[in-house]
Structures are given as structure tokens and as C-alpha cells.
Amino acid sequence: MxxxxxxxxxxxxxxVIRFYREKTRIVGMLGQPLLYLLIMGTGLSSSFRMSWGPGEVSYLEFMYPGIIGMSVLFTSVFSAISIVWDRxxxxxREVLVAPVPRWTMAIGKALGGSTIAMLQASILILVAPFIGVKLGPVMILQLLGMLFLIAFSLTSLGITVASKMETMEGFQMIMNFLVMPLFFLSGAMFPLRNVPPWMETLMRADPLTYGVDALRHIMYAASPARDFLVQFPLGTDLMVVTAMSLFFITAGTLAFNRTE
Amino acid sequence: MNIIEVRQLHKTYKNLTAVEDVTFEVGEREIFGFLGPNGAGKSTTIKMLATLVRPTSGTAIIDGHDIVSQPNRVRQAIGLVFQETTLDERLTAAENLSFHGMLYNVEKRTLARRMAEVLEMVELSDRKDARVKTYSGGMKRRLEIARGLIHYPRVLFLDEPTVGLDPQTRNRIWTYIRELRDREKLTIFMTTHYMDEAEHCDRIAIIDHGRIVALDTPANLKKMVGGDLITLRTPFRKEVKRFVEEKFNLAVQEPGDYLLMEVAGGESFIPVLAGELGGRIHSISLHRPTLDDVFLKLTGRDIREESANGRGALRSHMRWRR
Structure with a gap:
């Protein structure tokens, strides 16, 4: 054992060591969500008014948990993709010839990606006061727990995809047809309301939708606007994200087992 | 006792037979070489023995463990150094070694001692905290050999260990390999397509098209080809030819403007010849049979060309003349 x-x-x-060695990667990974938050958040909130709810919720408040979800998504999938680099x-190969079962590799990798994603998300949580979101210590712990669960499932998803990839050439495909759709359909940027039915179906099928929804539940637990911000009960969110974690880590392990 | 026992190992890919019913044994503390051109089945064999590729049929026992049914035990008992680097270049040398030790479950205190020991051996102690990407090709190879030893393997597999390295580094690596065999009671299994490198092995299996065509010590293999060749240049070819044939009872050929004779123990024959002929000769040169010649004789092809064509025989003649 x-x-x-x-x-x-x-x-x-x-x-983790490789992550903190690479200062440019850290800057890039923090810069991107902050840019989204700053430019898109500010830009969009000055031209959009939330057409529903009591009118006291700003677009920035709506989008903030979504941007945290986005950074977790990007970081998790990229960490997993590093398997292709390693190949x-x-x-x-050094790892594959070691006298340990392959699932230890898949889990170690999933935990590594989750840790990095969480570190990054923690920094985004630090900017909460500037958005106008008040977070207590308990809330932060709940958020971190939730972020870990989301990150773990998404890294596992990435491992499953990466173990099938032979070269980095497929990377752009994964960005365009997996990561971006997951992000856009997750309700991070716009709510799952007043959209055509086909889109609503897709959004409901996106696992990240439930992750972002759970983040809003936790962040705005005390806010009167909470019911306008969230879309599912917290229990549903938790169940979906947990099921997704279990499903993808199993798929990732199986895919890894078949790697030569 | 044999530390490696290979029994009818066979590997077929779709329509290609990579390794065909290979059977051999390797004794403890032996330096065993697999010699053959690229694509002969060397790498496939090493991968099967290292449990990376499953044999189509047959099996092998390494240090008492079956490669098919007990892969993890085999993995723990062997060290592997591949042709291509498998180091993490963004980590330091020490980190690469300690991660290896952790994956192979080497106890912490033992690991620290062992790391110092192997780094000392490959002369990288002073660079252990530098990132591997700053290393030269030779340093990386040395580090890789050191890493393969961290978990005290019984057998070290080296796949083309000195390919792409300069002669000085190659010699150094050979020094380590012999040192290891003596000090750690280690068995070395290596593949190579360099003939001069195969000379360092205790025994060599010559492999071609997935089959072992010969297996013996380098000296015995070379005996298959015949004696040493002596080339003699002299302005008095006719006289000298007759003299040598009568005096030493040797067949002397005159393929061009020189004389050619085959003798056993050529290096001690030269002083005798020079003493007898004195100032009548311009030069004497000696060609000892090499493993190149053995390979050529066994397969009809030159290993260095790596492609068979009808000019093999002509080339061999050209080489005799050199």
C-alpha cells in the first residue's frame, strides 16, 4: 500500500515542482482569467443589464464564479495534456516501465493537475473584494473543496483524451472542439435562461455547468439574489460533479492501461 | 546459474515477424551483447524482456521471474537505459534520480546513499542540482545509466548505450559498465550495431532478420573467419613471394602491386618476416579479422551498410586491400 x-x-x-519552476506558465495562467475578468467583465457589464432578478446583481458578480470555473477548466485540461509532451x-516511458500499476499514474496525474488548478483558483478568490463579493473563511474552504472536485474531474477527462493522442498536433482540435465548447456552454458567461431549447440541452449536458452552478451556490449563499443566480439545487450539482469525477478517473485509468 | 533464460521468444506484428523463436541464456555477471543491423529485432527483444511488449509466444525468465506472468517483479529486478532519453529535462539530475527511487520503492535513507554513490560513479556529483536540459548528450547518457542503477537491479539493459556519443565518452561509459559488473555483481545485456563496441562483450549473439545466426565469445566468432591477413609491399615481389612460400610454407597471393598472405598470430610473424627480408620491403601491414568480417561471412552483408545488395562481395574485397 x-x-x-x-x-x-x-x-x-x-x-507540482515543474509548475513552480516555470514562472512564465504561472504568469500566463494567472493573467488569462484576470484579463477575462477585467476586460470582458467590465466591458460586458457596462453594456448589459441583467434582464432578470431583482436588478441588484451586477454582471461582474454573475460572471466571477464562471471565470474561476474557466481557469480551472483550462489549467486542468492543459496539465493532463502534458502527458503527450512526456510521450x-x-x-x-520511464513512468510506464516502473513496477507499479498504471492507475497510480493516472491518479497521481489527476491530483497534480487538480492541485495546480486549485492554486490558480485560490489567487482568483483573492480578488473577490474588488468584485464586491464578500467571502468568509468557511465559504472559502467550501469553495476550495468544490474547486478540487471540479478540477479532478476535468483533469481526468484530459488524461483520457491525452492517452489517446500520439503527438501535439491534435492539441488545437482539443482546444476548439472540447475545451472552448465546455467553457461557453457552462453558463460561465451567460445564464442558462432565455436560450433556444437546443442550446439549453447542450448546456445541461456540459458537466462544467454544474460545477459553475455549485460555485455560485457557495459564493452567494447569503445573498438575496442567490435564487436568481443558480439554476439547479446544490445537491444535484454535487452529485453530477462527483459522478463525473468517478467516471472520468475510471476512463482515464483504463485508457492509461492500454498505453504502450 | 543463468540470470536470463529465453525460451522460444517470438513476436509477430500484423504481417511482420520481428523476432523468430529466439532461445539463449545469459549467465550471472556476464556482459552479453546483441549485435545486428537496425531492424534486426534487437529492440523488440529488449522490449519483450523488459516487459514493455508482450511476446506473441514463448517467454523468458529473468532473475527467477517470468516476463509474461510476473512483469512487476521483473521490472523491479532490471534497470533500463533506452536509446532515446527518458529523463525529465526540466528537473534536476538529483530530482530525476530521487523520483526513480520513489517509483521503485527504495527506502529513503538507502536512496540518499545510493544517489550519492551512482552520481559519484558517473562523475556527475558536482552537477547534480543543475537541470538536465543544461547537460550535454554524454552527460545525459551517464545520468541515465546512473538512474537505471538506483534500485539495485540484477540486470541492466542498455539499448544502444553509446549511439551518437563521441569516442571519449564511449570509452568512459565502457569503463563504468565493467566497473559495475565487477562491483555490483551486475549482469549487462546490451544491444549495439557498432562492431568495435561488441568487442567489449563477454559473449555476443549476432541477430539478423529476427533470428540468432551465431552466439559465442568475440574471439571464437572471429576464428570463424580465419587468420590474420598480412599485406607486404616490396619492389621484389617475385623473389619475396617465392622466398616466403618456401621458408614459411605459406600461400602467398599477388592480387595487385602487393603481396597478401593469411597467417595465424600475425603480430608475432611480422618481426620474423622483417628480420628475414630486411631492407627489401617497403611496408608490412596487418589486418585482424573483426566482427564486421564475421557478420559479413554469416549474412553475406556488411553490417555498416544496413542494406543488402549484390555488391557485398566486391566491398569485402576492397576492404581486404585497405
């Missing part, structure tokens, strides 16, 4: 935990820990540690540069 200790042997297996040690293997999971090793894979996790490597991802190209050979290190993956």
Missing part, C-alpha cells in the same frame, strides 16, 4: 501511495505522490510531486520527450 505504501508503495502505491508513494508512486501516486511521486507523480503528483513532479507536476514525445520520452519521460512517459
Amino acid at each position: 505504501t508503495r502505491l501511495l508513494k508512486a501516486v505522490y511521486t507523480i503528483w510531486l513532479r507536476d 514525445e520527450f520520452g519521460f512517459l
Whole structure:
């Protein structure tokens, strides 16, 4: 048992060390969501008024949890994609020949990606006061827990995709046809209301929708506008995200097992 | 005791037979070489033994463990150094080693001691905290060998360990390999397509088209080809030819403006010849049979060309003349 935990820990540690070694990656990963928040949030909220609710919720408040969800999505999927890099540069083989079962690799990788995604999201949580969102310590802990769950499921999804990829050429495809749709349909930028039925169906099928919804539940738990901001009960959100985590980590492990 | 026992190992990919019923044993503390051109099945064999590729049929026992049914035990008992680097270049050398130790479940205190030991051996102790991307090709290879040893393997597999390295680095790597065999009671299994490198092995299996065509010590393999060749240049070819044939009872050929003879123990024959002929000769040169010649004789092809064509025989003649 200790042997297996040690293997999971090793894979996790490597991802974390590599992350803090790369200062440009850290800057880039923090800069992107902050830019979205600053430019899109400010720009859109000055031209849009929330057409529903009591009118006391700003667009920025609506979008803020969505941007955190976005940063978790991007970071998680990119961390998982590093498997393809490892394959190209050979290190993956060092891991694949080690005398430990493959699932330890998949889990170590999923935990590594989740940790990095959470670190990044934590920094975004720090800007809450500037958005006008008040967060207590308990709320922050709940948020971190939720973020971890979302990140874990999305990294696992990324691992499943990455273990099928031989080269980085498919990377752009994944961005355009997986990551961006997941983001746009998640309700991060606009609510799941007043949209055509086909779109609503897609949004309901996007697992990230429930993650972002859960974040809003936690952030605006005390706000009178909460019921206007969220779309599903918190229980539904939690169940969907947990089920998604279990499903994708299983799929990721199986995909990893077949890698030669 | 044999540490590796290979039994009718066979690997077929769709319509290609990569390895065909290969059977051999490797003894403990032996340096065993797999010699053959690219695509002969060397890498496939090493991958099967390292449990990376499943054999189509047959199996092998390494340190008492079956490669098919006990892959994790086999993995723990072997160290692997591949042709292409498998280091994480963004991490330091020490981090690469310690991650390996953790994956192979080496106990913490043992690991620290072992890391210092292997780094010392490959002379990288002073660079251990530098990132691997700043290393030269030779340093990376040395680090990789060091990493393969972290978990005290019984057998070290080296796939083309010195390919692309300068001669000085190659010599150094060979020094480490022999040192390891002596100090760690390690068995070395390596593949190569460099003939001069195969000379370092205790025994060599020559592999071609997925089959072992010969297996013996380098000296015995070379005996298959015959004796040493002596080339003699002299203005008095006729006289000298007759003299040598009568005095030493040797067949002397005159393929061009020089004389050619085959003798056993050529290096001790040269002083005798020079003493007898004195100032009548311009030069004497000696060509000892190499593994190149062995490969050529066994397969009809030159290993360095890596492609068979009808000019093999002509080329061999050209090489005799050199």
C-alpha cells in the first residue's frame, strides 16, 4: 500500500515542482482569467443589464464564479495534456516501465493537475473584494473543496483524451472542439435562461455547468439574489460533479492501461 | 546459474515477424551483447524482456521471474537505459534520480546513499542540482545509466548505450559498465550495431532478420573467419613471394602491386618476416579479422551498410586491400 501511495505522490510531486519552476506558465495562467475578468467583465457589464432578478446583481458578480470555473477548466485540461509532451520527450516511458500499476499514474496525474488548478483558483478568490463579493473563511474552504472536485474531474477527462493522442498536433482540435465548447456552454458567461431549447440541452449536458452552478451556490449563499443566480439545487450539482469525477478517473485509468 | 533464460521468444506484428523463436541464456555477471543491423529485432527483444511488449509466444525468465506472468517483479529486478532519453529535462539530475527511487520503492535513507554513490560513479556529483536540459548528450547518457542503477537491479539493459556519443565518452561509459559488473555483481545485456563496441562483450549473439545466426565469445566468432591477413609491399615481389612460400610454407597471393598472405598470430610473424627480408620491403601491414568480417561471412552483408545488395562481395574485397 505504501508503495502505491508513494508512486501516486511521486507523480503528483513532479507536476507540482515543474509548475513552480516555470514562472512564465504561472504568469500566463494567472493573467488569462484576470484579463477575462477585467476586460470582458467590465466591458460586458457596462453594456448589459441583467434582464432578470431583482436588478441588484451586477454582471461582474454573475460572471466571477464562471471565470474561476474557466481557469480551472483550462489549467486542468492543459496539465493532463502534458502527458503527450512526456510521450514525445520520452519521460512517459520511464513512468510506464516502473513496477507499479498504471492507475497510480493516472491518479497521481489527476491530483497534480487538480492541485495546480486549485492554486490558480485560490489567487482568483483573492480578488473577490474588488468584485464586491464578500467571502468568509468557511465559504472559502467550501469553495476550495468544490474547486478540487471540479478540477479532478476535468483533469481526468484530459488524461483520457491525452492517452489517446500520439503527438501535439491534435492539441488545437482539443482546444476548439472540447475545451472552448465546455467553457461557453457552462453558463460561465451567460445564464442558462432565455436560450433556444437546443442550446439549453447542450448546456445541461456540459458537466462544467454544474460545477459553475455549485460555485455560485457557495459564493452567494447569503445573498438575496442567490435564487436568481443558480439554476439547479446544490445537491444535484454535487452529485453530477462527483459522478463525473468517478467516471472520468475510471476512463482515464483504463485508457492509461492500454498505453504502450 | 543463468540470470536470463529465453525460451522460444517470438513476436509477430500484423504481417511482420520481428523476432523468430529466439532461445539463449545469459549467465550471472556476464556482459552479453546483441549485435545486428537496425531492424534486426534487437529492440523488440529488449522490449519483450523488459516487459514493455508482450511476446506473441514463448517467454523468458529473468532473475527467477517470468516476463509474461510476473512483469512487476521483473521490472523491479532490471534497470533500463533506452536509446532515446527518458529523463525529465526540466528537473534536476538529483530530482530525476530521487523520483526513480520513489517509483521503485527504495527506502529513503538507502536512496540518499545510493544517489550519492551512482552520481559519484558517473562523475556527475558536482552537477547534480543543475537541470538536465543544461547537460550535454554524454552527460545525459551517464545520468541515465546512473538512474537505471538506483534500485539495485540484477540486470541492466542498455539499448544502444553509446549511439551518437563521441569516442571519449564511449570509452568512459565502457569503463563504468565493467566497473559495475565487477562491483555490483551486475549482469549487462546490451544491444549495439557498432562492431568495435561488441568487442567489449563477454559473449555476443549476432541477430539478423529476427533470428540468432551465431552466439559465442568475440574471439571464437572471429576464428570463424580465419587468420590474420598480412599485406607486404616490396619492389621484389617475385623473389619475396617465392622466398616466403618456401621458408614459411605459406600461400602467398599477388592480387595487385602487393603481396597478401593469411597467417595465424600475425603480430608475432611480422618481426620474423622483417628480420628475414630486411631492407627489401617497403611496408608490412596487418589486418585482424573483426566482427564486421564475421557478420559479413554469416549474412553475406556488411553490417555498416544496413542494406543488402549484390555488391557485398566486391566491398569485402576492397576492404581486404585497405
